[in-house]
Amino acid sequence: MFSHLTVAAGLMVGDMVFYAIAFVLLLWLIGVFAWKPVNEMLEKRADKISNDIDSAEKSRLEAESLAKQRQDALANSRQEASSIVDSAKKQGQQQRDGILADAQTEVLTLKQNAQKDIEQQRQDALLNARNDVADLSIEIASKIIQKELSANDQKALIDSYIEGLGKQHES
Amino acid sequence: MGDPSSVPTFQFGGLTFNAANIISGLIAFVLVFLFVFALSRHLTLRPGKGQNVLEWLIEFTNGILKGSIHGNEVGAFGLYGFTLFLFLFISNEMGLFIQVAVGAKDYVRSPTADPVVTMTFSLATMMLAQYAGVSKLGWKKHFTGYLKPFVFWLPISIFEEFTNFLTLGLRIFGVIFSGEMLLKIIGQLAFSHGIVTMIIALPIEMFWQGFSLFLGAIQAFVFVTLSSVYISQKLEIEE
Numbered sequence: 001m002f003s004h005l006t007v008a009a010g011l012m013v014g015d016m017v018f019y020a021i022a023f024v025l026l027l028w029l030i031g032v033f034a035w036k037p038v039n040e041m042l043e044k045r046a047d048k049i050s051n052d053i054d055s056a057e058k059s060r061l062e063a064e065s066l067a068k069q070r071q072d073a074l075a076n077s078r079q080e081a082s083s084i085v086d087s088a089k090k091q092g093q094q095q096r097d098g099i100l101a102d103a104q105t106e107v108l109t110l111k112q113n114a115q116k117d118i119e120q121q122r123q124d125a126l127l128n129a130r131n132d133v134a135d136l137s138i139e140i141a142s143k144i145i146q147k148e149l150s151a152n153d154q155k156a157l158i159d160s161y162i163e164g165l166g167k168q169h170e171s
Numbered sequence: 172m173g174d175p176s177s178v179p180t181f182q183f184g185g186l187t188f189n190a191a192n193i194i195s196g197l198i199a200f201v202l203v204f205l206f207v208f209a210l211s212r213h214l215t216l217r218p219g220k221g222q223n224v225l226e227w228l229i230e231f232t233n234g235i236l237k238g239s240i241h242g243n244e245v246g247a248f249g250l251y252g253f254t255l256f257l258f259l260f261i262s263n264e265m266g267l268f269i270q271v272a273v274g275a276k277d278y279v280r281s282p283t284a285d286p287v288v289t290m291t292f293s294l295a296t297m298m299l300a301q302y303a304g305v306s307k308l309g310w311k312k313h314f315t316g317y318l319k320p321f322v323f324w325l326p327i328s329i330f331e332e333f334t335n336f337l338t339l340g341l342r343i344f345g346v347i348f349s350g351e352m353l354l355k356i357i358g359q360l361a362f363s364h365g366i367v368t369m370i371i372a373l374p375i376e377m378f379w380q381g382f383s384l385f386l387g388a389i390q391a392f393v394f395v396t397l398s399s400v401y402i403s404q405k406l407e408i409e410e
């Protein structure tokens with residue numbers, strides 16, 4: 001089987017040169033048309049995947065921090081709400097106490113005023129009644145006197161009156 | 172094809188060429204290039220069918236190289252391994268489908284069924300290994316590697332290089348050549364006594380073709396694997 005090789009050494013060299021050149025050419029062509037672009041694409045893909053993983057990690061962390069913030073906000077708002085309710089209760093209690101106290105004092109003053117008024121009115125009424133009685137008695141008296149007072153009696157009255165005046169001056 | 176008369180030759184520029192090798196080699200080169208060229212159109216970030224096949228092939232040959240060469244040094248030899256594998260594979264399988272013989276002279280067959288062709292590639296691997304060793308370790312370190320483990324080891328080291336070169340080329344040649352030879356013999360049997368032998372020979376031929384297909388793939392794989400082993404040996408300083 002090697003016999004045709006030994007016939008002429010030139011035969012070997014020609015084929016070898018041809019194959020060497022052709023193979024180098026093929027290497028170059030494949031390198032230009034397939035190897036380089038495919039490897040670039042592979043690299044690009046690897047980059048993209050690693051970027052995606054990075055960004056996914058980033059967004060995960062972001063989401064986590066957001067959730068934490070929300071949790072905190074929720075806890076804060078709960079606390080705030082409870083404090084608001086507490087203060088409202090306290091305020092309500094205070095207001096209630098104040099209103100109650102006010103009402104009591106008002107009632108007291110009203111009562112006192114009313115008592116004073118009543119007293120006043122009673123005094124006034126008494127006074128009025130006394131005046132009225134006095135007037136009435138004077139009227140009645142004058143009427144009686146007009147009717148029954150005789151000249152003698154009138155004289156005696158005047159006298160007594162004058163006497164009274166004199167006594168008054170003396171004293 | 173064993174005798175010289177079965178080889179069509181021609182002269183060009185003072186060199187003698189084997190027409191069968193030139194024609195079938197050209198066909199194989201063109202087929203490899205068209206195959207790769209067709210698959211590498213419309214490259215996208217999200218790979219299509221063709222791109223997937225191409226990427227799988229690249230991963231496959233890179234995987235072979237990674238088996239023996241250290242990870243960060245594979246890149247430089249990736250293209251060599253890829254092209255070598257594709258070319259050898261297509262060359263090995265070519266002869267199973269097309270064999271053209273005109274007047275007892277072969278014109279188209281597996282290029283790898285000729286030792287000249289396989290020796291060329293084996294020589295290319297050896298030269299690449301030497302070049303890689305020199306470029307990585309420097310002249311002095313590279314060639315003192317032949318004197319290890321001791322100075323008198325030198326003849327054995329040189330002999331080892333030579334046997335590596337020979338076995339690498341002859342292994343693939345032997346398998347492919349014998350495969351084609353047997354195919355031819357079965358073919359001759361089929362046409363020897365009319366329809367009866369044809370019917371008998373057909374399943375045998377089919378079986379042998381299938382087996383040769385497998386062998387061709389294995390041999391291409393083995394060639395690239397051994398190439399990477401020889402290259403990696405030159406990249407490391409032997410202790």
